[in-house]
Amino acid sequence: MRTADKQIADILVRYGEPFGGNVWRVQGTAVIYHKTLERIAAQAGIVFEPPTVIRAERDEAVILVTGRLPGAKPGTERVEWSMGEALVNVNYRVSGKQAAYVYAMAEKRGKDRVILKLIELHGLVYSEEEADEFRAHQPAVRAVDEDFEEPAAFDEVTEAEGDLKRRIDEAETINAVTDLMLDGATQAILATMPSGTRDEVRDYAKARLVALGWPKRGRRSAA
Numbered sequence: 001m002r003t004a005d006k007q008i009a010d011i012l013v014r015y016g017e018p019f020g021g022n023v024w025r026v027q028g029t030a031v032i033y034h035k036t037l038e039r040i041a042a043q044a045g046i047v048f049e050p051p052t053v054i055r056a057e058r059d060e061a062v063i064l065v066t067g068r069l070p071g072a073k074p075g076t077e078r079v080e081w082s083m084g085e086a087l088v089n090v091n092y093r094v095s096g097k098q099a100a101y102v103y104a105m106a107e108k109r110g111k112d113r114v115i116l117k118l119i120e121l122h123g124l125v126y127s128e129e130e131a132d133e134f135r136a137h138q139p140a141v142r143a144v145d146e147d148f149e150e151p152a153a154f155d156e157v158t159e160a161e162g163d164l165k166r167r168i169d170e171a172e173t174i175n176a177v178t179d180l181m182l183d184g185a186t187q188a189i190l191a192t193m194p195s196g197t198r199d200e201v202r203d204y205a206k207a208r209l210v211a212l213g214w215p216k217r218g219r220r221s222a223a
Contacts, residue, residue: 065110084110
């Protein structure tokens, strides 16, 4: 394992996360799942302040995110901030009829950058939410062991994830969401996704179920 890989792995293991299965490469750059960073933030006790909206447009959002990591002793708390931005068709690609969630994407990017700073992985590995930006700028960093198997092509995963989320949004009843998630074709698509992306789609479906009144009126679980 390369020196950079070992540094990433050593930091991840502090928070109970393995290197394999959480980190892969996009054009040679080390990328980590958003869900993994969320778990690390919870494990580390990172607290985020309410985000500050810098720019709010229909196709663009820029958000200032600040996070705090408690120290072992009083007065040793660490504070980091970062911008999260999303601009449709510039650093946030939306294909077909997929809805654009610029605020959610900007918040994810901002939070992920702050988490990486607080756990001292900033510059070594990047959040999956920045992969569109990677394709545009092609960073030259190579930080993942070549022996790790790369997941399905990121473009394909992003399109499939966006399409499923759009269909979940269009489902107007609990049963419709459940039927969609239990459908054989949906299960086949989920099976091709990396585990972090698959979990995020399932969480998205659960959030939709809750918004529709689940579990009171539901008949099955889409989990």
